[in-house]
Amino acid sequence: MAGLFRIWIFTVLLLGLIDPSQGSLHPRMSFSQGSSERLLGIYHSSIVKNTSTLLLSTDAETLFVGAQDALLSLDVSQPDSITLKDKLEWAASPQNMKTCTVASKTDCGNFISILQFFNSTHLYACGTNAYKPQALIIPASSLSASRDTKDAKNCCPSSSTQRNAATIVDEELYTATKVGYFGDKVISRCHSRGTRNNLELQNVPKLLQEPIFISSTHVASEGKILLFFTEVGELTGDLFLNSFIVSRVAQVCTDDNGGSLTLQKRWTSFAKSQLVCQQGDELQFNKLQDIVKLSPTDEKSPDNTLFYGVFTSQWAASSGLSAVCAFSLTDIKAAFSGDYKTFDLNGNHWTRQPNIDGKLGKCGLFNDNDRVLNIVKKSFLTEKAVRPVGKKLIFSSTEERYSRLAVQRTQAANGHSYTILYLLTESGFLHKVVLLAKGPHIIEEIQIFKQSQTVKNILLSTSKGVLFIGSSEGVFRVPVSNCSAYPNCAECVLARDPFCGWDSETRACATVSRMGSNLRQDVEGGNANEQCTEFKNTASTVIRIAQLNEIVVLPCQWRSRLAEVTWRFSNNSIVPQFPYMQRADGSLVFTVTPKTVSTYRCVSEELGFKQTIAAFTITLHVIPRSFPPPSHQQPDITLESDEGTKTELIPDYYTTLEFDKSEPTKGEKTDAFKTPDRTSEKKARTNHQSTKNGFPVVLSVNEVARKRISLKNRLKEKAESPDLKSSLVELEKSNLPPKTKMFLKGKPLSLGLVQVFIGLVVMTLCTITVLVDKLNVETVMSLGLPFVVSGSVAIAAHKRSSSALIKATLAMSVICALLAAAGTGYFSWELSNRPGEDPCTSGDYWSCSYMIWRFNSLVDGLRGLLLVLCFLELCVCISLSIFSARAIQQGETDVDLYGSDTSLLKAGVDCVSNT
Numbered sequence: 001m002a003g004l005f006r007i008w009i010f011t012v013l014l015l016g017l018i019d020p021s022q023g024s025l026h027p028r029m030s031f032s033q034g035s036s037e038r039l040l041g042i043y044h045s046s047i048v049k050n051t052s053t054l055l056l057s058t059d060a061e062t063l064f065v066g067a068q069d070a071l072l073s074l075d076v077s078q079p080d081s082i083t084l085k086d087k088l089e090w091a092a093s094p095q096n097m098k099t100c101t102v103a104s105k106t107d108c109g110n111f112i113s114i115l116q117f118f119n120s121t122h123l124y125a126c127g128t129n130a131y132k133p134q135a136l137i138i139p140a141s142s143l144s145a146s147r148d149t150k151d152a153k154n155c156c157p158s159s160s161t162q163r164n165a166a167t168i169v170d171e172e173l174y175t176a177t178k179v180g181y182f183g184d185k186v187i188s189r190c191h192s193r194g195t196r197n198n199l200e201l202q203n204v205p206k207l208l209q210e211p212i213f214i215s216s217t218h219v220a221s222e223g224k225i226l227l228f229f230t231e232v233g234e235l236t237g238d239l240f241l242n243s244f245i246v247s248r249v250a251q252v253c254t255d256d257n258g259g260s261l262t263l264q265k266r267w268t269s270f271a272k273s274q275l276v277c278q279q280g281d282e283l284q285f286n287k288l289q290d291i292v293k294l295s296p297t298d299e300k301s302p303d304n305t306l307f308y309g310v311f312t313s314q315w316a317a318s319s320g321l322s323a324v325c326a327f328s329l330t331d332i333k334a335a336f337s338g339d340y341k342t343f344d345l346n347g348n349h350w351t352r353q354p355n356i357d358g359k360l361g362k363c364g365l366f367n368d369n370d371r372v373l374n375i376v377k378k379s380f381l382t383e384k385a386v387r388p389v390g391k392k393l394i395f396s397s398t399e400e401r402y403s404r405l406a407v408q409r410t411q412a413a414n415g416h417s418y419t420i421l422y423l424l425t426e427s428g429f430l431h432k433v434v435l436l437a438k439g440p441h442i443i444e445e446i447q448i449f450k451q452s453q454t455v456k457n458i459l460l461s462t463s464k465g466v467l468f469i470g471s472s473e474g475v476f477r478v479p480v481s482n483c484s485a486y487p488n489c490a491e492c493v494l495a496r497d498p499f500c501g502w503d504s505e506t507r508a509c510a511t512v513s514r515m516g517s518n519l520r521q522d523v524e525g526g527n528a529n530e531q532c533t534e535f536k537n538t539a540s541t542v543i544r545i546a547q548l549n550e551i552v553v554l555p556c557q558w559r560s561r562l563a564e565v566t567w568r569f570s571n572n573s574i575v576p577q578f579p580y581m582q583r584a585d586g587s588l589v590f591t592v593t594p595k596t597v598s599t600y601r602c603v604s605e606e607l608g609f610k611q612t613i614a615a616f617t618i619t620l621h622v623i624p625r626s627f628p629p630p631s632h633q634q635p636d637i638t639l640e641s642d643e644g645t646k647t648e649l650i651p652d653y654y655t656t657l658e659f660d661k662s663e664p665t666k667g668e669k670t671d672a673f674k675t676p677d678r679t680s681e682k683k684a685r686t687n688h689q690s691t692k693n694g695f696p697v698v699l700s701v702n703e704v705a706r707k708r709i710s711l712k713n714r715l716k717e718k719a720e721s722p723d724l725k726s727s728l729v730e731l732e733k734s735n736l737p738p739k740t741k742m743f744l745k746g747k748p749l750s751l752g753l754v755q756v757f758i759g760l761v762v763m764t765l766c767t768i769t770v771l772v773d774k775l776n777v778e779t780v781m782s783l784g785l786p787f788v789v790s791g792s793v794a795i796a797a798h799k800r801s802s803s804a805l806i807k808a809t810l811a812m813s814v815i816c817a818l819l820a821a822a823g824t825g826y827f828s829w830e831l832s833n834r835p836g837e838d839p840c841t842s843g844d845y846w847s848c849s850y851m852i853w854r855f856n857s858l859v860d861g862l863r864g865l866l867l868v869l870c871f872l873e874l875c876v877c878i879s880l881s882i883f884s885a886r887a888i889q890q891g892e893t894d895v896d897l898y899g900s901d902t903s904l905l906k907a908g909v910d911c912v913s914n915t
């Protein structure tokens with residue numbers, strides 16, 4: 001068994017985590033903290049810290065709150081406010097505080113850890129009291145009245161960081177907690193009445209191992225207290241298995257009074273069993289976080305009581321997995337009345353202990369003889385574990401770690417009853433989940449706190465329909481539903497909230513109050529098509545005026561996260577991915593072009609119900625007269641072919657342009673134009689479309705002159721629009737005379753810069769060489785200066801390419817080229833011709849000649865560098881002179897009749913087609 005288990009564990013670890021498809025549920029609606037649709041009542045006071053325990057009066061009008069050094073009663077009867085009714089200041093004595101601090105405990109202070117009804121009139125409150133727990137019995141109606149202090153050494157927790165479980169039955173306190181500075185674990189009965197004994201745990205090995213107590217509850221039908229906790233598994237073997245955490249349910253009987261000899265003042269009814277929250281063979285959710293009781297609707301069958309527990313997994317800590325399992329009282333009873341196991345100390349293993357006469361796990365054993373009690377003493381672990389109802393998880397999440405839960409059953413409008421879970425996530429959200437026949441559905445999530453809280457608990461009042469959530473920060477009140485948040489029938493029905501239904505008379509989403517009420521609701525299917533037949537979709541179309549090239553954002557806000565939302569054209573086809581962009585918030589973003597001028601609808605679909613959430617029609621902002629917006633219809637075009645000319649009307653705003661017939665166009669295009677039939681005409685259009693952005697360029701000679709003037713004006717008008725700023729820059733550039741263009745082709749700016757740089761370096765080197773008197777100063781100076789001058793002229797010519805400057809560049813380049821050529825020759829000669837004389841004749845000859853050798857190397861290096869620079873200069877000058885010469889030549893041959901106008905026209909066409 002243990003071997004099999006080990007194999008299972010390792011398989012699970014190897015396979016990693018649970019099948020992620022399990023819990024991909026998302027809340028349908030999400031409300032952030034402070035949302036006006038889900039208002040939270042908040043009680044928050046700077047004096048009240050660490051509100052750790054909550055207790056609601058039976059009439060649900062008063063909420064008692066245990067905090068640090070204080071006990072409060074809050075009036076929660078008003079729906080819109082929480083007010084302080086009464087307060088008891090209850091701090092630990094300075095002496096206790098001192099002792100506590102000396103013992104280096106961090107949570108000294110009086111944290112109220114247990115708050116229960118003692119009887120119908122009095123409250124029982126336990127405070128940690130700086131590790132010297134103290135209990136108070138106080139009248140619920142007046143906290144500050146005289147009080148009865150009790151020592152609660154072995155009954156109440158000493159530390160505020162430990163969870164505990166406490167239940168009061170008949171003015172007797174049953175607690176499971178850790179006490180004292182060392183955290184000794186106890187499960188005890190305190191304040192026993194009359195002659196009854198206070199009871200504790202029997203002293204046997206393996207009874208409890210590092211338990212964390214979660215909760216306890218009184219099951220009156222069985223006369224038992226059930227305790228829920230987690231502990232370290234007692235499977236023996238390697239280290240790994242020793243850290244395996246198991247969830248437990250344990251029992252003690254309220255009639256127990258301890259044995260007479262064996263188990264004196266000890267439980268004779270303590271037994272524990274494993275709670276397994278697991279689906280099939282998948283990984284166990286082994287860490288119980290919280291568990292609550294759901295009593296059956298029919299009080300005559302208490303065995304149908306269910307316990308809903310929320311679990312997380314020890315191995316999936318980072319992935320935040322959690323699950324909810326339900327356990328039935330019947331199954332728990334079956335486990336306790338079955339066979340048991342005993343721990344064999346010698347063999348260090350567990351052996352099976354058959355349930356003799358069905359006595360084990362029974363109440364009333366304290367009267368039995370020592371033989372039976374000795375078996376009872378050692379047999380506290382049941383053979384069988386308690387498995388969840390239906391052997392499956394009720395609900396699981398791969399995204400959330402749930403830490404607390406509350407559960408209720410409610411009746412829908414049709415009288416059908418549904419279970420609702422309220423789950424608090426570690427990140428501070430409350431999830432409301434309805435369990436439907438086909439699976440769970442998360443109706444909504446509400447953000448309660450922004451930061452994760454050290455203490456938290458959740459308390460449900462079904463009579464008032466509110467949840468109270470206590471946290472380190474304060475107390476929150478959340479109504480279980482707000483039907484008014486659903487504005488129309490479809491929303492109301494799609495929510496599948498059993499609390500809400502559509503009232504067709506008042507035309508509002510109303511709270512389901514009585515059974516058989518006449519509300520439209522479909523909790524199981526959410527079929528709005530069926531329930532809301534007269535529902536009219538009222539999203540009206542918004543007309544959005546836009547300019548060409550403007551980027552528009554069409555918002556679409558829908559509330560249901562389960563709806564599938566698409567943007568569609570008016571013909572109902574889906575808006576493609578490109579050139580549109582759909583943002584995460586649902587809005588559609590695109591650039592207005594003639595192709596994107598259309599009508600758009602944002603359509604959501606949920607459970608087969610479709611509705612238009614928003615609709616927009618984009619219309620172009622019309623620029624008066626001169627530039628009417630192009631429609632995305634194909635304009636008529638003129639085709640010229642050998643057979644003759646078919647001329648159709650040319651819309652006024654299409655620019656026509658002369659193409660020289662002799663100028664060769666791309667073969668493919670020419671062919672298209674030459675073929676007269678319709679298919680190739682289409683092809684021609686397509687070609688143009690791809691090259692000119694959908695604006696065919698039309699060829700016609702005689703139009704040019706006429707259009708020229710007006711086009712200039714139009715361009716000027718268009719240029720005023722900011723959208724066309726960039727086009728204008730382009731225009732200016734292409735407006736240059738060919739001469740200048742030719743000149744600019746030679747990159748005068750960069751070449752000029754290179755020249756200036758070379759000149760400066762040469763002059764610097766010259767200065768160095770002057771100092772050592774090795775080169776002729778004049779030579780170098782005459783080289784460096786002209787280079788700088790020539791470079792500057794070239795740069796100037798680039799900036800303003802006038803004829804004079806281009807000519808000057810040519811002249812300077814030629815001069816510098818000659819100089820550079822001379823320099824190249826001179827330095828080559830210098831390099832190859834070293835003076836032969838040796839100045840070192842006497843004294844320290846070797847040292848001197850070494851110095852000379854090094855000096856000569858340095859000078860050679862400088863000469864080499866100068867040689868390279870001169871050669872570079874030569875190349876630059878040649879390049880510059882060639883381009884400036886060609887530019888001058890072009891300037892002379894070009895008649896410049898309408899040369900610049902042609903380029904202007906060309907630019908105009910580009911400009912229009914780019915828009």
Ligand SMILES: *[C@@H]1O[C@H](CO)[C@@H](O)[C@H](O)[C@H]1NC(C)=O
Pocket residue numbers: 036037038039040479482483484485
């Ligand atoms: C319920 O929703 C309505 C409509 O949004 C809102 O006006 C109201 O304040 C909400 N009530 C609560 C208690 O959240």
Ligand SMILES: *[C@@H]1O[C@H](CO)[C@@H](O)[C@H](O)[C@H]1NC(C)=O
Pocket residue numbers: 049050107160161454455472
């Ligand atoms: C009490 O509250 C303070 C902050 O208000 C927090 O730092 C501290 O951890 C809380 N103590 C416990 C035991 O929750």
Ligand SMILES: *[C@@H]1O[C@H](CO)[C@@H](O)[C@H](O)[C@H]1NC(C)=O
Pocket residue numbers: 118119120121122137
């Ligand atoms: C509740 O307990 C208190 C304290 O023992 C006692 O004074 C009070 O009479 C009890 N109330 C009832 C209704 O039994």
Ligand SMILES: *[C@@H]1O[C@H](CO)[C@@H](O)[C@H](O)[C@H]1NC(C)=O
Pocket residue numbers: 569570571572573598
């Ligand atoms: C629907 O209209 C859009 C533009 O209005 C168009 O691109 C698309 O092809 C049309 N779809 C159909 C199926 O007609």
